[in-house]
Amino acid sequence: MEVASFLALILSALFLSGANSAIFTFRNNCAFTIWPGTLSGGGTPQLSSTGFELAPYSSSNLDVPAPWSGRFWARTHCFTDPSGKFSCVIGDCGSGNISCNGAGANPPVSLAEFTLAANGGKDFYDVSLVDGFNLPLSITAQGGSESCNSTSCPANVNNVCPQNFAVKGSDGSVLACKSACLALKKPEYCCTGAFDTPQKCPPTNYSKIFKGQCPQAYSYAYDDQTSTFTCSGGANYVITFCP
Numbered sequence: 001m002e003v004a005s006f007l008a009l010i011l012s013a014l015f016l017s018g019a020n021s022a023i024f025t026f027r028n029n030c031a032f033t034i035w036p037g038t039l040s041g042g043g044t045p046q047l048s049s050t051g052f053e054l055a056p057y058s059s060s061n062l063d064v065p066a067p068w069s070g071r072f073w074a075r076t077h078c079f080t081d082p083s084g085k086f087s088c089v090i091g092d093c094g095s096g097n098i099s100c101n102g103a104g105a106n107p108p109v110s111l112a113e114f115t116l117a118a119n120g121g122k123d124f125y126d127v128s129l130v131d132g133f134n135l136p137l138s139i140t141a142q143g144g145s146e147s148c149n150s151t152s153c154p155a156n157v158n159n160v161c162p163q164n165f166a167v168k169g170s171d172g173s174v175l176a177c178k179s180a181c182l183a184l185k186k187p188e189y190c191c192t193g194a195f196d197t198p199q200k201c202p203p204t205n206y207s208k209i210f211k212g213q214c215p216q217a218y219s220y221a222y223d224d225q226t227s228t229f230t231c232s233g234g235a236n237y238v239i240t241f242c243p
């Protein structure tokens, strides 16, 4: 084989394998262990890991083949009971195992949501508190050809959680904070029924509590204007918990 065609073969192999896959780095900057969960959506296959343990101040990489859409979150206060069943006080996916195997988080949890395009197209990502909050987190793009802004929820919303929305630990500390939609299940907070368009579902006094703490994160369903971020060019992403 000629050198030129050999190089072309190598390059196309690199393109097909490398450019269609993003490396996600999960960093735990919290002073306690967390158990990230992953859930694919939009008919895309589950990732090679659907849940793993992450010690304080450590990080772990995961390959995400594009196109892909799905979400990541951190489970906390997890334990294995004497029968061998794994569960978490916050963000449990009900699988009984560290792997979630296609099951989603029991809210409230802070979410990192992604839609990755194939071949370096435009990726979309956001931090969502639509169902509530458990930990601060950030999303940072690495590489990418466009202005690929970071987004985050840097504040601990648990500190300002309305009493009736708080999920508390046995010591009374607030472990997570429900959104008004999750806590009250009313159409005006969930943007359902007669409130099912952006015009009919403005921010509420409750969503404003979340927005005030985390201006870049979704505080309710129709918060798209200030909460959706994009990046083109096949970036890799870092998701940091307790940034």
Ligand SMILES: *[C@@H]1O[C@H](CO)[C@@H](O)[C@H](O)[C@H]1NC(C)=O
Pocket (backbone or CB within 6 Å): 095, 096, 097
């Ligand atoms: C958890 O995983 C183990 C081995 O990976 C399996 O034997 C067990 O059935 C799983 N438990 C549940 C509740 O899915």
Ligand SMILES: *[C@@H]1O[C@H](CO)[C@@H](O)[C@H](O)[C@H]1NC(C)=O
Pocket (backbone or CB within 6 Å): 147, 149, 230
């Ligand atoms: C990205 O960040 C820059 C600098 O903070 C800002 O001017 C720009 O509007 C942001 N772009 C998007 C799409 O958020």
Ligand SMILES: *[C@@H]1O[C@H](CO)[C@@H](O)[C@H](O)[C@H]1NC(C)=O
Pocket (backbone or CB within 6 Å): 162, 205, 206
């Ligand atoms: C938000 O508004 C509702 C309905 O008007 C009211 O009952 C509630 O006390 C308000 N809560 C806060 C935290 O302002």
